[in-house]
Amino acid sequence: METMLAAVLHDFNDLRLEQVPRPKPAAPGTVVVRVKSCGICGTDYKAVKGVRTNVTFPAIVGHEPSGIIAEVGPGVIHFKEGDEIICQPMGYCGVCEHCRASNTHYCMHGFVTGGDGQDDVWPGAFAEYMCTTENSLFLKPAGLSFDAAALTEPLSGAWKGVVQYSEMRVGDDVVIIGAGSMGLLCQMVAKAAGAAQMIAIDPSPYARQQALALGATHAIDPVGEDAKSRVYEIIPGGPDLIIEAAGPIEAVKLMSSLRRRGTRWNVFGITTHETFELDGGLTHFLEGRMDASFGTTPLAMSRAIRLMDSGLVDTEKIISHRFPLSEIHQALKVMGGEERTKVIVNP
Numbered sequence: 174m175e176t177m178l179a180a181v182l183h184d185f186n187d188l189r190l191e192q193v194p195r196p197k198p199a200a201p202g203t204v205v206v207r208v209k210s211c212g213i214c215g216t217d218y219k220a221v222k223g224v225r226t227n228v229t230f231p232a233i234v235g236h237e238p239s240g241i242i243a244e245v246g247p248g249v250i251h252f253k254e255g256d257e258i259i260c261q262p263m264g265y266c267g268v269c270e271h272c273r274a275s276n277t278h279y280c281m282h283g284f285v286t287g288g289d290g291q292d293d294v295w296p297g298a299f300a301e302y303m304c305t306t307e308n309s310l311f312l313k314p315a316g317l318s319f320d321a322a323a324l325t326e327p328l329s330g331a332w333k334g335v336v337q338y339s340e341m342r343v344g345d346d347v348v349i350i351g352a353g354s355m356g357l358l359c360q361m362v363a364k365a366a367g368a369a370q371m372i373a374i375d376p377s378p379y380a381r382q383q384a385l386a387l388g389a390t391h392a393i394d395p396v397g398e399d400a401k402s403r404v405y406e407i408i409p410g411g412p413d414l415i416i417e418a419a420g421p422i423e424a425v426k427l428m429s430s431l432r433r434r435g436t437r438w439n440v441f442g443i444t445t446h447e448t449f450e451l452d453g454g455l456t457h458f459l460e461g462r463m464d465a466s467f468g469t470t471p472l473a474m475s476r477a478i479r480l481m482d483s484g485l486v487d488t489e490k491i492i493s494h495r496f497p498l499s500e501i502h503q504a505l506k507v508m509g510g511e512e513r514t515k516v517i518v519n520p
């Protein structure tokens with residue numbers, strides 16, 4: 174039996190590099206991909222550390238892969254061995270009510286490779302090979318590196334939240350809370366979409382410096398400064414759009430406090446079940462629209478590829494570290510530190 178190197182999670186905080194059987198594309202419509210690059214997402218890190226508990230062991234996480242098709246299964250017609258591809262982690266049936274409404278991330282028969290958001294979890298991309306379905310694949314443009322292409326899924330999530338759901342318009346004054354890799358991708362999308370003022374809010378000096386380097390007009394420290402008065406100094410009329418791309422409930426509360434009449438706001442980063450209060454009458458008279466966005470769709474993936482291929486967004490700029498799969502423990506250590514943005518694993 175052919176084997177491959179994989180990082181197998183046997184329990185929380187028990188990630189082992191080991192040889193496991195190489196997957197075969199046995200089921201109709203499936204392909205096996207030789208993984209070239211995979212980003213480490215915050216949710217992967219949380220799975221390893223036991224912060225995210227919806228993990229069934231043993232598990233291979235990693236859901237942001239790019240690679241080369243190694244083998245195609247029966248009935249695969251649109252892709253062939255050797256094609257350079259990008260993989261959408263949320264697999265979908267294309268036939269259920271949600272898929273037909275274009276919400277493939279709600280698919281009733283869906284699966285996810287190496288991530289969460291669906292009950293059916295397939296082994297992910299912190300491995301030399303992974304198996305997925307043909308309809309989860311996108312051809313990688315030749316000019317795009319595998320590392321840049323591995324950021325398609327997070328970039329697509331940023332586009333879906335900022336542009337598709339919150340309908341950002343050219344000239345909008347935008348506030349993005351959180352300048353980690355997701356916040357920075359939201360910022361790059363907002364810049365490409367024509368943001369006027371682009372304010373980043375993050376307690377980390379490293380993150381604020383990254384935000385300014387990528388085109389934020391201002392960066393605010395919400396701990397050392399009064400974020401609300403600083404925002405209203407910079408934009409006296411208040412923000413047109415606020416994106417919470419941070420995670421902590423305090424960030425959602427800060428977002429709510431920054432609203433003026435008509436502000437659109439997006440609950441984008443938080444995934445934990447914590448609560449915040451809204452004043453009913455105030456929310457009524459503010460007339461702001463609240464959106465939320467998770468996961469990705471084939472449309473968002475296609476747009477993200479176009480943003481990178483056209484040069485509107487350069488995802489290489491937020492890659493701070495690269496590690497071979499054999500050094501994944503070191504990569505996870507860097508993930509836990511402060512001075513990093515996107516960390517890439519090359520299996």
Ligand SMILES: [Zn+2]
Pocket residue numbers: 214215216236237326327
């Ligand atoms: Zn992710």
Ligand SMILES: [Zn+2]
Pocket residue numbers: 265266267268269270271272277279280281282283
């Ligand atoms: Zn479906």
